[in-house]
Amino acid sequence: MKYLLGLFYWLITPAVILVLAAIVKSYLIYSHRVARERKLFHSAIDSDNYEGRHFVQMSLLLGVLGSLVSLVAGVTVPLSLVVIYPIVALILLVILPQSVTLLTLLVTIALVAFEPTNLAGSLTAWLTRWGYQANSLNLVGTLGLVTIIVGCLAFFVRRNAGQHLSPKIEFNKRKTMIAVYPFNELSVVPLLVLVPGNWFSVHLPWWPLLNLGGHSVALVGLPLVIGLGLTVKHSLPTAFFQRLGKQLTWLALLGTVLTIVCRFFANWSLWSLLAYLIVGIILVATNIIYDRQQEFSNSQVMNGIRIIGIQPNSPAAKMNLVVGDVILEVNGQKVTNEDDFYKALITNATYCHLKVRDRNDQLKVTETAIFQGAAHEIGIKVFPENAK
Incomplete structure (x- = not known):
């Protein structure tokens, strides 16, 4: 009976619900696209569920590659991030129309890093009551994790965005029809990360622990939402996303450099981490502004x-x-x-x-x-x- 209860509680954890919600959202994106195309053209441009295919492909491929990089680099993240991230990602996945990779990370890390324990019922206070110690926070490891995620996002965009163009019809001020091109795909990457083992050794003594540099760490799976949702209105969509993908690749390389530097200057870690995420959000925003400023449009x-x-x-x-x-x-x-x-x-x-x-x-x-x-x-x- 206790094993059945354990399975039940595992199935209702935020991480599992997040994966299920992402699968449902991916299917809804596909069905909405096909319905829009059939309404406009009486037949779908592409009835294949390529959104679902990309979801599975990216989940498997990036899960393996990202986990290998994470484990080889010894990326260690706090337990609070592993618990809080799925909750934040699930909330944003439901309330926002687009997938929000970087915004989810920014909100999660802000909650973890600044520890709003003075707020009644805050997540970090809840973790503390369950034995989590704030001094286990590893900002350098978290910066390394964020860099891996940005690298995954860059690969995701370069591999998928702009490959399948499905137009929406809008009207300008002169009531002339204009074709715009939304991209809204996502995947969940099952990333293996290292978590300090103090909490596990006390509350879950059966959990296998590893010894890394004289410290015990637990190997934990973290489901990460990778994706992007935006609409190209003036640029050629394929060229626009190639440009964005290259910039995200450079951002991932910058994160690698920052992670190495912060290993020697740990005091810079928090602000480097937050600034890095903000730069990523600004990068995406400037590309949207760049597209809006182009003179060309796909109009009648x-x-x-x-x-x-x-x-x-x-x-x-x-x-x-x-x-x-x-x-x-x-x-x-x-x-x-x-x-x-x-x-x-x-x-x-x-x-x-x-x-x-x-x-x-x-x-x-x-x-x-x-x-x-x-x-x-x-x-x-x-x-x-x-x-x-």
């Missing part, structure tokens, strides 16, 4: 029709086309709207010849075979006539 045009989506594994995917290009002619006929586009396509049941103007006002010509008698399956998505 008078002469031609703009491509706002391309289905994978379709004839269009094999052509030299990019989201944002403007189709001027189809099979020798000028087009200005969706109806013109499909009427021109059916003039040749098996072949498609396009004259296109790209984002830099350069003309190009491209052509491909299409499915016989199914011109609507060419895979090019343009502004729908009935969007509201």
